[in-house]
Amino acid sequence: ENIFDRCRMAPKTPIKNEPVDLSKQRGCTPERSPITPVKLIDRPQPDPWTPTANLKMLVSAASPDMRDREKKKELFRPIENSEQSDTPDSLQYDMVDDSTVDEFEKQRPSRKQKSLGLLCQKFLARYPSYPLSTEKTTISLDEVASILGVERRRIYDIVNVLESLHLVSRVAKNQYCWHGRHNLSQTLQMLQEAGELQYGELMTFFQHKEQDLEYKLGERKKETIPDSQGRPLLDFSEPDCTSASANSRKDKSLRIMSQKFVMLFLVSKTKIVTLDIAAKILIEETQDTVDHSKFKTKVRRLYDIANVLTSLGLIKKVHVTEERGRKPAFKWIGPVEFPGKTDEPRRHSPASDPLPGMQRGARAPFQTCATGKQRFTRHASFSGAQPCEGTRRKVSSEPNSPRQERQDECCSKMINLAAVCRQKIEEDTRNKACATGTILNSARNPSITSPLSLLPVPGDSDFCVNPLPQAVFPVVQADVPSLSLPNGISSQAPHPTTPATSKTENGKPTLLPSQPFLCFPSSSLFMLCGGLQENNLRETLPAAGDVRNRSAEAQAAVPPGACQKRSSHKCSSPSAPVDDEEPAAKKQTVDASDVPLSLVVPKKPFESPKAKSTPGSGCTSAEHLEDFHLDLTSPTAPEAADKESTKPLDSQEQEKCCQNKDPDQPSPRKEHISKENAYQPFLPQYLYVQPTAGLSSFNFLFSANQAPGALSLAASQLPSLSVPCVVMPSAALASFPLVCSPAITSPLSSVPDGSFSATSVNFSMSSLASATPLFIGTTAVVTPKVSPAPAVDPQQPAHPAPHLSPVLASSCGAVKLDSPACVGHPVTLLKLQQPSSAPLTPKSIRPVCHEAFFKTPGSLGDPVAWKKNESNQTRNASSVQRRLEISSTSPD
DNA sequence: CGATCCCGCCACATT
DNA sequence: AATGTGGCGGGATCG
Numbered sequence: 001e002n003i004f005d006r007c008r009m010a011p012k013t014p015i016k017n018e019p020v021d022l023s024k025q026r027g028c029t030p031e032r033s034p035i036t037p038v039k040l041i042d043r044p045q046p047d048p049w050t051p052t053a054n055l056k057m058l059v060s061a062a063s064p065d066m067r068d069r070e071k072k073k074e075l076f077r078p079i080e081n082s083e084q085s086d087t088p089d090s091l092q093y094d095m096v097d098d099s100t101v102d103e104f105e106k107q108r109p110s111r112k113q114k115s116l117g118l119l120c121q122k123f124l125a126r127y128p129s130y131p132l133s134t135e136k137t138t139i140s141l142d143e144v145a146s147i148l149g150v151e152r153r154r155i156y157d158i159v160n161v162l163e164s165l166h167l168v169s170r171v172a173k174n175q176y177c178w179h180g181r182h183n184l185s186q187t188l189q190m191l192q193e194a195g196e197l198q199y200g201e202l203m204t205f206f207q208h209k210e211q212d213l214e215y216k217l218g219e220r221k222k223e224t225i226p227d228s229q230g231r232p233l234l235d236f237s238e239p240d241c242t243s244a245s246a247n248s249r250k251d252k253s254l255r256i257m258s259q260k261f262v263m264l265f266l267v268s269k270t271k272i273v274t275l276d277i278a279a280k281i282l283i284e285e286t287q288d289t290v291d292h293s294k295f296k297t298k299v300r301r302l303y304d305i306a307n308v309l310t311s312l313g314l315i316k317k318v319h320v321t322e323e324r325g326r327k328p329a330f331k332w333i334g335p336v337e338f339p340g341k342t343d344e345p346r347r348h349s350p351a352s353d354p355l356p357g358m359q360r361g362a363r364a365p366f367q368t369c370a371t372g373k374q375r376f377t378r379h380a381s382f383s384g385a386q387p388c389e390g391t392r393r394k395v396s397s398e399p400n401s402p403r404q405e406r407q408d409e410c411c412s413k414m415i416n417l418a419a420v421c422r423q424k425i426e427e428d429t430r431n432k433a434c435a436t437g438t439i440l441n442s443a444r445n446p447s448i449t450s451p452l453s454l455l456p457v458p459g460d461s462d463f464c465v466n467p468l469p470q471a472v473f474p475v476v477q478a479d480v481p482s483l484s485l486p487n488g489i490s491s492q493a494p495h496p497t498t499p500a501t502s503k504t505e506n507g508k509p510t511l512l513p514s515q516p517f518l519c520f521p522s523s524s525l526f527m528l529c530g531g532l533q534e535n536n537l538r539e540t541l542p543a544a545g546d547v548r549n550r551s552a553e554a555q556a557a558v559p560p561g562a563c564q565k566r567s568s569h570k571c572s573s574p575s576a577p578v579d580d581e582e583p584a585a586k587k588q589t590v591d592a593s594d595v596p597l598s599l600v601v602p603k604k605p606f607e608s609p610k611a612k613s614t615p616g617s618g619c620t621s622a623e624h625l626e627d628f629h630l631d632l633t634s635p636t637a638p639e640a641a642d643k644e645s646t647k648p649l650d651s652q653e654q655e656k657c658c659q660n661k662d663p664d665q666p667s668p669r670k671e672h673i674s675k676e677n678a679y680q681p682f683l684p685q686y687l688y689v690q691p692t693a694g695l696s697s698f699n700f701l702f703s704a705n706q707a708p709g710a711l712s713l714a715a716s717q718l719p720s721l722s723v724p725c726v727v728m729p730s731a732a733l734a735s736f737p738l739v740c741s742p743a744i745t746s747p748l749s750s751v752p753d754g755s756f757s758a759t760s761v762n763f764s765m766s767s768l769a770s771a772t773p774l775f776i777g778t779t780a781v782v783t784p785k786v787s788p789a790p791a792v793d794p795q796q797p798a799h800p801a802p803h804l805s806p807v808l809a810s811s812c813g814a815v816k817l818d819s820p821a822c823v824g825h826p827v828t829l830l831k832l833q834q835p836s837s838a839p840l841t842p843k844s845i846r847p848v849c850h851e852a853f854f855k856t857p858g859s860l861g862d863p864v865a866w867k868k869n870e871s872n873q874t875r876n877a878s879s880v881q882r883r884l885e886i887s888s889t890s891p892d
Numbered sequence: 893c894g895a896t897c898c899c900g901c902c903a904c905a906t907t
Numbered sequence: 908a909a910t911g912t913g914g915c916g917g918g919a920t921c922g
Contacts, residue, residue, distance in 0.1 A: 110920080111896085111897075111919075111920050111921070114897095114899095116897075116898080141912095151899080151900075152911090153900070153913075156911095156912065156913055157913085173907075173911060174910095254913075254914085275895095297914085300896085300897065301914085303896060328895065328896085
C-alpha cells in the first residue's frame with residue numbers, strides 16, 4: 001500500500017520479476033552488478049524509482065488529478081502488478097508511469113504508510129508462520145530492506161524483536177534464519193515462567209493497586225529488578241549460549257526489552273500493560289531517577305516493540321482509563337496458557353495455526369515425557385502437594401525442542417517455579433471451586449461449563465492418596481485455566497460460564513447440577529472429560545474442529561474428538577437410564593461438558609465400585625476419589641484383571657481404562673490400578689487434551705509417563721499418547737460408567753508409533769463422527785477381550801470397528817452390556833495411537849489426523865473446516881480478540 | 893497537545 | 908578502516 005509499493009511491491013510480487021529485470025537491463029545492473037548480490041535487490045528500486053520519480057514529479061506538478069488517479073490506482077495495484085508482470089516492458093513502462101504518478105502524489109506517504117507495524121507485516125508476510133522444518137529460510141537484511149524499500153535500520157528493529165521471540169535467529173552478519181512460530185508457544189511459556197519470577201510480584205502488585213503502583217514501583221523495581229540485570233533472559237534458551245558471552249550491548253536493549261515486555265503481559269493477570277508502567281519497570285537501572293528523558297526514550301522503544309508484537313498478533317493497542325485519563329496500553333491477545341506447550345497461534349494465522357498448534361502441542365508434551373522421567377519424578381513430588389495439576393502442567397509446559405538439554409535444566413527450574421505459582425493459583429481456584437464446582441468452570445471458561453468428570457487415573461498410590469481430593473478440584477481448575485485458556489478461550493475464560501446452570505440447561509443435571517465434576521468410583525479410570533460446551537459446536541462438525549484445536553494444543557493428537565459431541569448427546573440420553581447413581585451426574589457432565597475440562601488425576605483408583613456414583617459435588621468427588629484409592633489398593637475387578645493384567649502398569653502407559661461406572665466393570669480397573677500402583681514410579685501423568693468443541697465432550701488424558709513399555713515412547717516424546725490413552729467422552733462417561741482401555745502395556749509399548757497414530761486417526765474420524773462416546777484404550781491389542789465384543793456392535797456399527805481395537809471393543813461391549821444405557825450408546829473403544837515419538841512432530845501427526853481435524857494451511861484441504869474451527873474458537877474469544885484475529889489473519 | 897514513532901546520527905561491534 | 912548493529916532522541920505526524 002505504500003506509495004512505493006509499486007517499486008517495492010513489484011519486486012515482491014511475482015510481477016516484480018519483470019520490473020526488476022527491466023531495471024536491471026537498463027543500467028542499474030551494470031552499476032550495481034559489481035556489488036554484492038544484495039545490491040541486486042536494491043536495483044529494482046533504483047531503476048524504477050528514478051524513472052518513476054521523475055514521472056511522478058512531473059505528474060504531480062502537472063495535475064492534482066493525476067494524484068487522485070494514482071491514489072485510486074492503489075486499489076488496482078494488484079491488478080496492475082499482475083498486468084505488469086504479464087505485459088512486456090513497454091506495458092510495464094506505462095504502468096510504471098501511472099503508478100508512479102499515483103505514488104507520486106502520495107509521495108508523501110503518510111507516516112502511517114511507513115510505520116514500523118506495517119513494515120513488519122510486510123516482512124512477516126514474506127515468510128510462512130510455520131515453515132516446514134525441512135526448509136530453512138534465510139533472511140538477508142539487505143535484501144529484505146531493499147525489497148521492502150526501507151533502510152536497513154528499520155529491519156533491525158523488526159528482526160530484533162522477532163529474535164527475542166525466537167522467530168528468527170541470527171546466523172551471520174546480515175543473515176538471519178527464519179524459524180516461524182513453531183516455537184513461539186514454548187518461548188512464551190519460558191518468558192512467562194521467567195516473568196513470574198521477575199515480575200510476578202510486581203505485576204500483581206500493580207494490578208491490584210493499579211495506579212498506586214507507580215509510586216511503589218520504584219521500590220518494587222529495585223527489589224525485583226535486580227535479578228534481571230542485563231543478561232538476556234531468554235536468550236539462553238536458544239542454543240547459542242555462546243553468543244551470550246559476547247553479549248555486550250547487544251543483548252541489551254531491544255531484544256531484552258522485548259522479552260521483558262512480553263513477560264509483563266504474560267505475568268499480568270489482566271493481560272493489559274500500560275506503556276508507562278512497562279517503561280518504568282523496564283527502566284530498571286534508572287530506577288529512582290526516572291529521568292524523564294530516559295523514560296521518554298524507553299517509551300519510544302516500547303512503541304517500536306509494540307508495533308512488531310502487534311503485527312505478530314500478540315498484542316493490540318488499547319487504552320486504559322485511569323484516574324488521570326486514558327493511558328496508552330497494550331493488551332495481550334496471544335496465547336495465554338501454554339499447557340501443552342503452545343497455543344497461541346491460531347489466531348494469527350488461522351489456517352496454519354491449527355495444525356501447527358496441534359503439532360506443537362503434541363510435540364511438546366511428548367518431548368517432555370521423553371525427557372522425562374526425571375521430571376516426572378520431580379513433579380510427582382510436587383504433585384504430592386499438588387496433584388495432578390502440577391504434574392500435568394509441567395508436562396505440558398515442558399519444552400519440546402531439540403535443545404532439550406539446556407532447556408531441561410532451565411525448564412526444570414522454570415517448571416518448578418511455575419508449578420509453585422500454579423499451585424497457588426490452583427489453590428485459589430480450588431477454593432472457589434469447592435464452593436461450587438460450577439464456579440470453577442465458569443471462572444475458567446464459559447464454554448467449559450460442562451461438568452468435568454474426574455476419572456481417577458491409576459497412578460501411584462502415593463500420589464493418589466493425598467492428592468486426590470485436592471487433586472480433583474485443583475486439577476480441574478488447573479486444567480481449565482491452563483488448558484482451556486491456552487486455546488484461546490482460556491484467556492478470556494473468565495467469563496462466567498454457564499456453569500452449573502448451563503449444564504443443567506443441557507438438561508441433564510442430575511446429581512450435581514452445579515458441580516461440574518463428577519467422580520467416578522470406577523476405579524481405574526481417571527479421565528475426566530469436560531463436556532464440550534454446548535456451544536453449539538456439538539451439533540456440527542465444526543465443534544469437532546474446535547475440539548481438535550484444543551486437543552491439538554493440548555497436544556494430544558486426539559483426532560477423534562469431533563464425533564463425540566454427538567455421542568455425548570446421544571449418550572446422555574441413554575446414559576441416564578443406564579447409570580446408576582452417577583449416571584445422572586455424568587450426564588450432566590456430559591452436557592455441561594461442552595466445556596471440556598478434563599482433569600486427570602493421578603490417582604489410583606481402585607475400584608470402588610460405587611465410588612463412581614458418588615458424584616456429587618466436586619468436593620465430594622474428591623473424597624470419593626480417596627475412597628477409590630483405597631479401593632484401588634485392593635484390586636478387584638477380576639474381569640479387567642485379565643486384560644489389564646496384561647498391562648500392569650497402567651500408570652506407565654496409562655492406559656485408559658474407561659469403564660462405566662457401573663459396577664460391572666470395575667474389576668478390570670482394579671487390575672489396572674494395581675498394576676499402576678506397581679508402577680508407582682511414575683505417576684501417571686496425563687496429558688490432557690482439552691476437548692474442544694468438536695470433541696465435544698471428550699477429554700483426553702494421556703499419560704505422560706510411560707511405563708516401561710511406554711518408555712520407548714518417552715524417549716520419543718509422545719509417550720503420553722502412545723501409551724495407553726484414555727479418552728473419555730464426557731458424554732460417554734455420562735452414559736457409560738467406564739471405559740477402560742486396558743493397558744496394553746506391553747503391546748502398546750511395543751507398538752509405538754505408527755500404528756497407533758494411524759489408528760488414532762481413523763477412529764477419530766469415523767468414530768467421532770458417530771458421535772458415540774468413545775473409549776479409547778490404549779491397548780486394545782492386549783487383551784483379547786474379556787468381555788465380548790458384542791458391546792461394540794450395539795454401539796454403532798458405523799464407526800466401529802475398524803478402528804476400535806478388538807480389545808477395547810470387547811471391553812466396551814462388556815461395559816455396555818452391563819449397563820443398558822450403555823447399550824443404547826454404542827461405545828467404541830479406540831486405541832489411541834499416537835505416533836509415538838517420531839510422529840511427534842507435527843508433520844507426522846498431521847498426516848494422520850489430517851483432514852478431519854487438522855489442517856495446515858498448506859495441507860488444508862478444507863479450509864472451511866478450519867474456518868469453522870476457528871470460528872468456534874473465536875466465539876469463545878472475546879469479540880476483541882476475534883477482531884484481532886480476523887484482522888491478523890486476513891493479512892496473513 | 894499528548895500520543896506516536898519516523899528518521900537517521902553516531903557509537904560500538906565485528907570483520 | 909570498513910562495515911554491521913543498533914541505541915537514541917529530535918522533531919514530524921497523528922488524533
